[in-house]
Amino acid sequence: MPEQRALHEPFHHPARQRQADRLGMILFLASEAMLFGGLFAAAMALRLLYPADYVAASGHLKLWLGTANTAILLTSSLMAAVAVETARGGRPRLSGYALVAAILLGLLFLGIKGYEYGSEYREGLIPGLHGAHFEGRVQHLFMNFYFVSTGLHALHVIGGIALLTIAAFSRAARQDRTVLLIGNAALYWHLVDIIWVFLYPTLYLPDVS
């Protein structure tokens, strides 16, 4: 069982190498946060300019599907954190189970999101598609924002599931007690979760009537 990862140039110390690994991943995640930050700034501008219409537009979304998906992603994040901790503790099999649970919850999230998109299509809420009709300009913009932001988020969920799947199928990754692959896959997965944590009050909570 490889307890220690191989040391690569230019590092002379494993702790320093690990710090560099981590820093690289966190810089990538910070750039992802900036990408979504632009979208959130757009939503904020729309809400500040047209508060009443923005709130009314949010009322057309399904609060309970959004809430269920939040709970699912939070639980999936827990499973990813458990996978890291168990791999680090030398329990590769347990870590594998936790990764599979995180992946299945991620797929469930996508399933619910797909169902939600389907019902929005039937209600004519998808901009640009046949039968789309909106109460006004602001609702149209709100739904544009909804599909761009949740669509981009869903792509990140798919990417995260792919990373977690690679980690789950790799015996070496699960036996690596320095958790290089599982740790970074989990970090990515938590960021995807945090983005949803902010999308949820932006999209679903303004109007719950």
Next chain:
Amino acid sequence: MKGLLIQLGLVWVALLILLAATVIAAHLPLGAAKPWISYAIAFAKAALILWVFMEMRKEGAIARLAMMAAMVWLIMMMTLSASDYLTRGWLSG
């Protein structure tokens, strides 16, 4: 390891309690305070995820600084954008 797993479980429970709290708050007649409360709860959830799940509590200063840099830039972008949209009415009124 067992103690750490219990800790992760407790954080998950806290996250779900915060989720329940934000849904309940969204149904209460809180007026203008509503968005502030829902975003405050979102920040609390994000802080828990960052601190415990993403292990920021175990990281050194460099990693924390990198994560903080993203937050600082986002706060600047949001504040400057808001200061535009919030003050547009001041001149016309």
